[in-house]
Amino acid sequence: MGDFLDTVNGYVWSDALVYLCLAAGIYFSVRSRCLQLRQVPEMIRLMMKGQSSSAGVSSFQALAVSLSGRIGTGNIAGVATAIAFGGPGAMFWMWAMAFLGASTSFVECTLGQIYKTRDPLTGEYRGGPAYYLSRAMAHTKAAPAFRVYGFVFAAVTVLSCGVLLPSVQSNSMASAMQQAWGVSEWVVAIGTAAVLAVIIIGGVKRIAAFASVVVPFMAVCYMLVALIIVVVNASEIPSVISTIFASAFGADAAFGAIVGAAVMWGVKRGIYSNEAGQGNGPHAAAAAEVSHPVKQGFVQAFAVYFDTLFVCSATGFLILSTGAYRVFEGETAEGAVIADGGVLPSDIVVGPSFVQHGFDTLWSGAGSTFVALSLAFFCLTTILAYYYIAETNLRFLLSKYGTAVVPFLRWSAGSVATVVLQALILASVVVGCVSTAAEAWALGDIGVGLMAWLNIVGILVLQQPAYKALRDYEKQQRDGVDPVFDPRALGIAGATFWETYEPSGDKVKVPTRA
Structure with missing residues (x-):
C-alpha cells in the first residue's frame, strides 16, 4: 500500500506542479501589480470590518474559517518534514510561495465571491472553485466542458477534504498526544470524533x-511561546538566516546536493499549509457578507501571510535555533543524515517531535504538552474547515436534486448525503489516528495535489473577472466611496447572485446600487 501511494504521489507532485504553482504566482503578481504589497494596509483594515447576516458570516469569521483550514499540522509537523527532507533552505521556498501565493489566493477567493450562490436548503452562501468553474463560462460554447470540469473538481474535493486530508490532521494530533501523555490513539480518535x-x-x-474564537487565540499563544524560545536563542538567529538562504540556493556545501529537494518540499509544504491555489480558501471567502468581492479577496490574501510568514516561520526558527532538527538524504528518513542539530535522540520520528524537543530545550518536559495542546486545537479546527469545504462541494454535486425528498425517510437528498458525509469524515479521523504517519501524509499530499492541479489550471483560464473587479474596486476607492459590486456594469456574466443582490437588512448594511 505504501509503495502504491508513493507512486501515485510521485505523479501528482511531479516537478510540473511545483513549477506551475510558482509560475502562476509570478504571473498573478505581475497582472495585479503586486497587490500583495500595495494593498496590505487595506487588507488589514478590511480584516476587522463588516458584520454577518442571516445568510453570510462576517469578513473576520470567514477569515477565521479559512485560517482554521490553513493553520494545522502543516504549520508544525509540515515545517519539520520540509526541513528534514529539504534542508533549512525549504523555509525560503515556503516564504517565496507565501509571497507569490497571496496573489493567487486573491484571484481564487475573489472569483469565489463573484460566483457564489445561496444554498437552497439552508439559505447560506455557498461558493468555491466548482461554482466559478461551472458558472464563469456558462454564456459561452465552452459551457458544457467547464460544467463537467466543475463537477470533477467538486468530486475530487469531497474525496480529499472528506476522506484523505482529515486523517493527516488526526494522525499528527494522536502522535503528539501519545508522546506527551501516553494516551492511546483510540482514546484520541473517539474523543476527537465526539467533539467534531x-x-x-x-x-x-x-x-x-x-x-x-479558537484560531486567533491558539495561533497567538503558539507564536508568543515560540518567539520566547527564539529570543532566548537570539545569538543563533544570524546563523539560522544565513543557513536558510545559503542552502536554498546551494551555496552551503552541506546542502548543495539537495537544492531541488529544498524547492520541492518548500513549495509542497507551503501550499499544504497556506493553501494558496489549492482551492480551499474560496469556499470560506464565498461565505462572507460583503458589498464587493474584492474585499474578501484582500482579506484572504493576507491569510496566506499570517499562516506562513508568522506561524510557519515561528516553527522553523524554533527548530533551527534550538538545534532540534536532522536533515536526511534522498527525501526519506531512511537516507543518510546530512546535518544534525545535536538535540534530537537517535530514534526520533520526523514530525511534531522536532518541535516538542525544541520547546524542551527551554522548558524541559513542557514541550510535548504544549505542542500536543496546540496541535489538538489547530487540527480540530482544520478538520472542521475540511468538513465545511466537503459539504459545500457535496451541495454542488447534488445541485437542484438536493431538495428532493427521499422516500420512506422523509428527508431531503441533501440532508441524507450530509449525514453520510459527516459519518465519512468522522471515520477518516478515527482511521488517521491509528494509521502510520507515512500513509496519512501520502494520502494528504495526493488530495492537495489533485485539487491544486485542477484549481490552478482553472483560475489561469478564468482570471479575467477577478481583475475587472480589482480595477473597479480601486476606482471606487479613489472616488472616496465604499465599493459596491455590479457585475453587469463590468461585463461579467454568470454572477447571478450579484445581479439580484440587495441588502439583507438584518445586521449588515450595504449601500444600494443606483
Whole structure:
C-alpha cells in the first residue's frame, strides 16, 4: 500500500506542479501589480470590518474559517518534514510561495465571491472553485466542458477534504498526544470524533463561531511561546538566516546536493499549509457578507501571510535555533543524515517531535504538552474547515436534486448525503489516528495535489473577472466611496447572485446600487 501511494504521489507532485504553482504566482503578481504589497494596509483594515447576516458570516469569521483550514499540522509537523527532507533552505521556498501565493489566493477567493450562490436548503452562501468553474463560462460554447470540469473538481474535493486530508490532521494530533501523555490513539480518535460531531451538526454558523474564537487565540499563544524560545536563542538567529538562504540556493556545501529537494518540499509544504491555489480558501471567502468581492479577496490574501510568514516561520526558527532538527538524504528518513542539530535522540520520528524537543530545550518536559495542546486545537479546527469545504462541494454535486425528498425517510437528498458525509469524515479521523504517519501524509499530499492541479489550471483560464473587479474596486476607492459590486456594469456574466443582490437588512448594511 505504501509503495502504491508513493507512486501515485510521485505523479501528482511531479516537478510540473511545483513549477506551475510558482509560475502562476509570478504571473498573478505581475497582472495585479503586486497587490500583495500595495494593498496590505487595506487588507488589514478590511480584516476587522463588516458584520454577518442571516445568510453570510462576517469578513473576520470567514477569515477565521479559512485560517482554521490553513493553520494545522502543516504549520508544525509540515515545517519539520520540509526541513528534514529539504534542508533549512525549504523555509525560503515556503516564504517565496507565501509571497507569490497571496496573489493567487486573491484571484481564487475573489472569483469565489463573484460566483457564489445561496444554498437552497439552508439559505447560506455557498461558493468555491466548482461554482466559478461551472458558472464563469456558462454564456459561452465552452459551457458544457467547464460544467463537467466543475463537477470533477467538486468530486475530487469531497474525496480529499472528506476522506484523505482529515486523517493527516488526526494522525499528527494522536502522535503528539501519545508522546506527551501516553494516551492511546483510540482514546484520541473517539474523543476527537465526539467533539467534531457536536460542532459540525451546527453547520457553518457554529463552525465559524468556534473558529473565530479558537484560531486567533491558539495561533497567538503558539507564536508568543515560540518567539520566547527564539529570543532566548537570539545569538543563533544570524546563523539560522544565513543557513536558510545559503542552502536554498546551494551555496552551503552541506546542502548543495539537495537544492531541488529544498524547492520541492518548500513549495509542497507551503501550499499544504497556506493553501494558496489549492482551492480551499474560496469556499470560506464565498461565505462572507460583503458589498464587493474584492474585499474578501484582500482579506484572504493576507491569510496566506499570517499562516506562513508568522506561524510557519515561528516553527522553523524554533527548530533551527534550538538545534532540534536532522536533515536526511534522498527525501526519506531512511537516507543518510546530512546535518544534525545535536538535540534530537537517535530514534526520533520526523514530525511534531522536532518541535516538542525544541520547546524542551527551554522548558524541559513542557514541550510535548504544549505542542500536543496546540496541535489538538489547530487540527480540530482544520478538520472542521475540511468538513465545511466537503459539504459545500457535496451541495454542488447534488445541485437542484438536493431538495428532493427521499422516500420512506422523509428527508431531503441533501440532508441524507450530509449525514453520510459527516459519518465519512468522522471515520477518516478515527482511521488517521491509528494509521502510520507515512500513509496519512501520502494520502494528504495526493488530495492537495489533485485539487491544486485542477484549481490552478482553472483560475489561469478564468482570471479575467477577478481583475475587472480589482480595477473597479480601486476606482471606487479613489472616488472616496465604499465599493459596491455590479457585475453587469463590468461585463461579467454568470454572477447571478450579484445581479439580484440587495441588502439583507438584518445586521449588515450595504449601500444600494443606483
